[in-house]
Amino acid sequence: MAGEIIACIGAGRMGRGIAQCVAYAGHDIRLLDAKPRDAAAFEELKAQTLGEIEAGLAAIASLGAFDKAAIGEIMARVKVLPSDQASEALAQAAIVFEAVPETEAAKRDAFAVFDANADEGAALASTTSTMLSTHLAAFTQYPSRFLNAHWLNPAFLMPLVELSPADETADEALAAVRGFLESIGKVPITCKASPGYIVPRIQALAMNEAARLVEEGVASAEDVDKAVTYGFGLRFGVLGLLEFIDWGGGDILFYASNYLSDAFKDERFAPPAIISRNMEEGRIGLKTGAGFFDYEGMDVAAYRQKRMADFLRSLEASGLVRPPVLAGNS
Template sequence: MSREIVACIGAGRMGRGIAQSVAYGGHEIRLLDARARDGEAFGKLAGEVEAEIRQGLAALADLGAFDGAAIPAILGRVTVWPLDRAAEAVKGAAIVFEGVPEVREAKAAAFALFDAHADADAILASTTSTMLSTDLAQLTRRPGSFLNAHWLNPAFLMPLVELSPCEETDADVLSRLRAFLERLGKVPVVCKASPGYIVPRIQALAMNEAARLVEEGVASAEDVDKAVTYGFGLRFAVLGLLEFIDWGGGDILYYASNYLAQAFDDDRFAPPGIVRENMEAGRIGLKSGAGFFDYAGVDVDAYRRRRMAAFVSALGANGLLRPPAANET
């Protein structure tokens, strides 16, 4: 695997998580402090960064994720740089992540550092969780080199990274960043610049609905979370949401959604147009041969067995797989 130099402007929580992932993957990562500090304050920051990453690595090693003997080598690939050495920190980096607070002025300052000091072929990737790449692209003189890379927290554990290019993003830039993340063991997905991206948008609806259940007295907070952990969570750790629609049948979602919309007199439960269109076209999932996905040529029995095996594995990992009860004598 080729070794690359990566920089991150911002040494806060996100920057540290990215640093741990990048260094774990065998690459040099330079964390650039985005704030001007005196020597003592910077020294304290650098110590905090090393301690947090060391602690995170040690916790994973203790859980058996890897041999803890590798920790010194991983830490050796992480360096922290003061703002007045920005030119040195960014120079030579193939990828420069921006991990500063969600304030436009802070983003603009970070992008200006990239424009001034980064190599001509370097990639600039914001880690914003709220702003759109199409908006942030206006802050750099090199929009063709820019896109958003939204890491889910904690960045060193969660595999998913949502990539959101802007209209000017070069296809090669998207391809290179996706390939790099995959080499780190991450799972990148691509989405258009849209509020909430994919996960935060779905997540916001689910979390708000869970809060409403408690607010309405339908169930306790403990039972809502138990239902999510052992029902919703286990199910969707194996099947994607759209895959599950096809698995059970889009007709079930269609009728259930209409019932809920009427029962609550609230359109937030109404089925979207694409579900109605699939119903009208007879594309209701596995039983019709097509839904959100095309099952033509798919060995459905083998597919079901693979998914069942994944369910069994998930149950085992959560200590929920039990042998059958013995006959009573």
């Protein structure tokens, strides 16, 4: 899919991050300024936008990710156009990302630009982190071509993109955006239109609980963050949350959650109904052959060994693996 044309309405932080990803992957990217400006103000924005994208590439190259000599070729694929050149910016674009401020007025204006200028068949993908696709779909004349595509920051480094189609979204539009993202090295997932998507919803609970630990004097901010970095982060960089439940056993989570709920007298720790239902049905995880995932016919010993190898590589990357202390090297 190299060489496709991609457009983005909005040249702010997210638009610039998307441009960096798209151009790096070999595609032309056109950033359309969402605001009318006089010539001098636009030239200032353009210089700032291109400068930030180039600086981002240079920073990654300096870490050894790629040869900095390639930056010029990558930057040649990026164009920044003023708001009155929407037809040129969106012409022949297979996908148009919307990356304007999180207000309904800004979204409506951007969608109107898409409706008036995008090619027939082009997909429209909002990058909103707060609004639902089922709400935004009404802002365009072409809801079958619309969905949300929530990139995580920093866009160039974070592989995950949460795709959230509206009720009207055509399968072809979802497949086109998913396929493109996969082609540029991203990991798209699909979720229903729901407040917080997946990552922000889980993240909000974890961050609030970390703040409570400090507020309650349970531990210092430094030790809470060490616990997350060297415990939570390393563990769940290898095993997904639901996979970890199955790994240890859903029964452990069930009893631990009920204990915490009772100890704190707070229902926020209570296990959700699906955990209780899995307990009743004997879907405990690896030990029973099924949990959130089905392990029937799996070589569980080989699966555990692979996950342990993944965990070891994660520890090595973090500089946390040490050789054993033996008589000759103590």
